[in-house]
Amino acid sequence: MSEPAEDMWGGELDGRGQVEEPKLTIVPDPDGQRPDGLLPEEFWAARERLQHIRRYAHAAGCSGDVLLHSCLARLSGMIPHHIQAVSGIGGRASLNLFVATVGGPGAGKSTGSSLNRGLLPSVDPEFRDGLPVGSGEGIAEAFMGTVEEETGEVRRSKGGAETPVMRRVRKQVRHNAYFYIDEGQILAKLGERSGSTLGETLRRAAVGETLGQTNASEERTRYVEAGSYSLGLLVGFQPTTALPVLSDAGTGTPQRFVWGWAEDPSIPDDPPQHPGQLPPLDCLKTQYESVDIEFPKRVRDLLWRERVLRNRGELQVPELDGHAGLIKVKVAALLALLEDRYGVTEEDWQLAEVMWDASCAVRDSLLARARREAEAAKQQQEESVLKAELRAHQAKNDDDAAVQRLAIRAREFARLHSGQTFGAFRKSLASRDRAYAERAVDLAEAQEWVFVEEGHICIKT
Structure with missing residues (x-):
């Protein structure tokens, strides 16, 4: 019987030429509970634009959490670089945001990044949108270009006209970029390369510090001044590939990420009506020289108090919460x-705290999983060692029983063939027992059943 035909989408055709639905295996949540770290319903209900983002994601069968996280990361790379936060500590703060979404293969980590372009289109033709990350130098290079500048010299024509002498110069020509890494394991491997500057570059970029390096040759020199760029980053992780990054807390890398799950149990069975793109944001078109985003006094006081207590040594903060x-x-x-x-409200701050709490829950869940897996591996190793010891003990017991049995055999051999050689006794044994022959004769002699004289086994009377 021939195999059933398939249509162009992979569904099987039945005998009437109708497409049969592919059979899917649906794995229900065994506990019927949402995993810790998903944004709660109260968060989404707080604002119409948050609901809009979630509906946009659900209309594409995507996680609302993923789309919101990636939207904020991309927005941080789209806004003019002179828009910064003034919270009362540390001067003006860059809004560069790094986001990590965690889920299994095919969980939709990359879908959220691609949906962003339709949700919130860019208005800047120079915006570098969705760039891959290859190296620390590559991140700085995204903002670089070659321009022509006047040298200060002029060239005079025969008619006396003066033309400025120009030269080609490499310098920063862009200010906005959004990077996307589809698989976080690549991030770890790139950082392991000898001489890699990726980790340091990412840590500097997260707080808007100077990027690049100065080399002897001009074409390899990259200099992107602190505060002169906006950069967002989204990294998709599987749970196992996120752990090496989380374990790198000593460098300060994982502390710079907002963490979120890629799965979303609230995606409806039937797609909702597509809401279209978000309304255009004026903040993406502002031409002001600088814009300070102010914070409520209570929030400024809170941040200041925490800073003072930490610097006095009176407040200890967990490393990952730094x-x-x-x-x-x-x-x-x-x-x-x-x-x-351009001003943060108390509600903005409360929503940010909800997102931070969710991020911590995702992060802590991954660390708890790592501890469970490490404990399971340790237990498995201990069980393997114990089994090996039991096998060795059993083997010793088996050997001892074999030696005891063959010692009796040596006594009987000596009684029947007193004076025969040890070689003759050994030859009389089955091949599997010959390795025990010498120990068996020693035991028989210790029991005073036989004695050995010049290689001959004699019965002791």
């Missing part, structure tokens, strides 16, 4: 910009 205040400042400011406001 950038909590800064991350919440960035998220709150971006949530305000998403509403086309």
Whole structure:
């Protein structure tokens, strides 16, 4: 019987030429519970634009959490670089945001990034949108270009006309970029390369510090001044590939990320009506020299108090929470910009705290999983060692029983063939027992059943 035909989408054709639905295996949640770290319903219900983003994601069968996280990361790379946060500590803060979404293969980590372009189109033709990350130098290179500049000299024509002498110069020509890494394992491998500057570059970019390096040759020199660029980053991780990054807390890398799950149990069975793109944001078109995003006095006082207590040594903060205040400042400011406001409200701050708490829950869940897996591996190793010891003990017991049995055999051999050689006794044994022959004769002699004289086994009377 021939195999059933398939249509162009992969569904099988039945005998009547109708397409049969592919059979899917649906794995239900065994506990019927949402995993810790998903944004709660109250968060989404707080604002119409948050609901809009979620509907946009659900209309494409994508996670609302993924689309919102990637939207904020991309928005941080789209806004003019002179829009910064003023929270009362540390001067003006860059809004560059790094986001990590975690899920299994095919969980839709990349879909959120691609949906962004339709949700919030860019208005800047120079915006570098969705660039891959190849190296630390490559990140700086995204902002570089070659331009012609006047040298200060002029060239005079025969008629006396003066023409400025120009030269080609490499310098920063762009200010906005959004990077996307589809698989976080690549990030770890790139960082392991000898001489790699990727890790340091990412840590500097997260806080808007100077990027690039100075080389002897001009074509390899890259210099991107602190505060002169806006950069967003989205990284998709599988749970196992996220762990090496989380374990690198000593360098400060994982603290610079907002973490979120790629799965979304709230995606409806039937797609909702597509809401279309978000309304255009005026903040993406502003031409002001600088814009300060201000924070409520209570928030400024809170951040200041925490900073003072930490620097006095009176407040100990867990290592992975070292950038909590800064991350919440960035998220709150971006949530305000998403509403086309240049001032953070108490509600913005509360929503940012919800996102930070969710991020911590995702991060802690991954670390708990790592501990469970490490404990399971340790237990498995201990069980393997124990089994090996039991096998060795059993083998010793088996050997001892074989030696005891063959010692009796040696006594009987000596009684029947007293004076025969040890070689004759050994030859009389089955091949599997010959390795025990010498120990068996020693035991028989110790029991005073036989004695050995010049290689001959004699019965002891």
